[in-house]
Structure formats: structure tokens, C-alpha cells
Amino acid sequence: MREQIRILLITAKMLQFCADIFAVFGIFLFAYIYFHEYQENVGSALKDPFFVVTILLPFMPAAILALLASRKRKQIRALLEQNEK
Numbered sequence: 001m002r003e004q005i006r007i008l009l010i011t012a013k014m015l016q017f018c019a020d021i022f023a024v025f026g027i028f029l030f031a032y033i034y035f036h037e038y039q040e041n042v043g044s045a046l047k048d049p050f051f052v053v054t055i056l057l058p059f060m061p062a063a064i065l066a067l068l069a070s071r072k073r074k075q076i077r078a079l080l081e082q083n084e085k
Helices: 002-037 042-047 050-084
Strands: none
Touching: 002 050, 042 050
């Protein structure tokens, strides 16, 4: 039981660390795309549907990894509660 909790905890920490790294890269990627495509006119950026993709796409890997880390933490909590009973 302890070994399983330990593995889940390490996995959750690594997933969260990777999510944080991807979030930082997502910020830089968003800034790069924004300043190279929409630098001249902010109003045109809000009218362009590609802008929504520009906002969401760089952060998708970070969001998915954070979701996976959250699921691992929930599994840890469930195992700890089961262990206490």
C-alpha cells in the first residue's frame, strides 16, 4: 500500500512539474504568436477566430498534464482514506 502511494505521489509531482514547464513555454509561445501576428492592431486580434486558437493551443499540454496530476492526487487521497478505515 505504501509503495503504491509513493509511486502515485512521485507520478503526480512529475506530472505537475511538467505541466508547470509547459505552462511557461505556453506563455512564451503565446507572446511570440501574438506579437508577430497581431502587433499592429489589437482590435483585429479580437475579431479573428484564429486568435482563440492562439490563446488556447499553447496551454493545452499544460492543462492536460495538470488534469492528470489532479487525478493522481485524488487516487492518493482515496487510498489514504481507505487505509485509515
